[in-house]
Amino acid sequence: MKRQILSQEQMTEFIRELRTGDRILSVKGDEGDYKIVILKKPTKQNDLDARIFYSALYSNLLKNGIPTRAEARQEFLLRLKNTGVNVEEYEKRKDDIQAKLAEHLSKEMDEEQADKILESLPELMKALDRNLRTLDKDELALLHTMADNEAMEAQIMSNCAEAIADAETQMFLMAQIAYDKDGKLVWPDPDSLSNETDLTFLLRMREEFARYRNGFPLLFEVVVPTQEDLSPKESPSS
Numbered sequence: 001m002k003r004q005i006l007s008q009e010q011m012t013e014f015i016r017e018l019r020t021g022d023r024i025l026s027v028k029g030d031e032g033d034y035k036i037v038i039l040k041k042p043t044k045q046n047d048l049d050a051r052i053f054y055s056a057l058y059s060n061l062l063k064n065g066i067p068t069r070a071e072a073r074q075e076f077l078l079r080l081k082n083t084g085v086n087v088e089e090y091e092k093r094k095d096d097i098q099a100k101l102a103e104h105l106s107k108e109m110d111e112e113q114a115d116k117i118l119e120s121l122p123e124l125m126k127a128l129d130r131n132l133r134t135l136d137k138d139e140l141a142l143l144h145t146m147a148d149n150e151a152m153e154a155q156i157m158s159n160c161a162e163a164i165a166d167a168e169t170q171m172f173l174m175a176q177i178a179y180d181k182d183g184k185l186v187w188p189d190p191d192s193l194s195n196e197t198d199l200t201f202l203l204r205m206r207e208e209f210a211r212y213r214n215g216f217p218l219l220f221e222v223v224v225p226t227q228e229d230l231s232p233k234e235s236p237s238s
Contacts, residue, residue, distance in 0.1 A: 029201035
């Protein structure tokens with residue numbers, strides 16, 4: 001993705017974000033139209049409400065028999081054992097092969113070269129291919145097994161109580177701080193969020209919200225709204 005060259009006004013908006021903690025963005029929806037959204041810095045009350053929401057949901061999930069993260073992990077290990085895998089040996093071999101690949105990669109390039117490769121998918125695939133060629137037949141077989149097992153583990157862990165409660169809480173908090181350019185909540189109540197029909201907009205908002213909360217820059221090549229975009233448009237006089 002090409003980097004955008006920001007105008008003076010757009011740069012001013014980024015500086016404003018650093019000062020206020022709010023992020024202004026324009027997100028593309030299903031129909032190709034852009035919706036302006038202001039993610040406001042959560043207040044202490046927002047954070048408190050989110051923690052209360054998480055606790056209530058987490059308790060309810062446990063009451064309904066949803067496993068905890070520790071229980072889900074044990075379920076994954078049990079599945080491995082049931083397929084005849086020696087879990088301790090498997091974990092050790094997995095650590096060894098990951099260390100071997102990391103060592104080869106570190107010898108092949110410095111940090112600057114690694115950054116350049118990560119920016120180019122073809123170059124990244126070539127680097128991975130070169131490293132995979134250092135593995136023997138048994139190690140390659142283990143690598144494929146690891147990929148299958150990690151996919152199974154991810155699926156099991158995503159259904160634990162902590163993961164479900166955290167995902168729902170992030171959605172709850174996003175709805176509390178996402179405003180349109182008129183200063184109104186994008187989703188004024190839980191039903192409006194759960195009934196959102198613009199799935200492209202919702203997916204991108206979830207990802208942008210996660211990046212915003214973690215202090216990362218914008219993920220999508222969105223247009224930073226100018227002050228003119230944010231100003232309510234006057235109705236044409238009759």
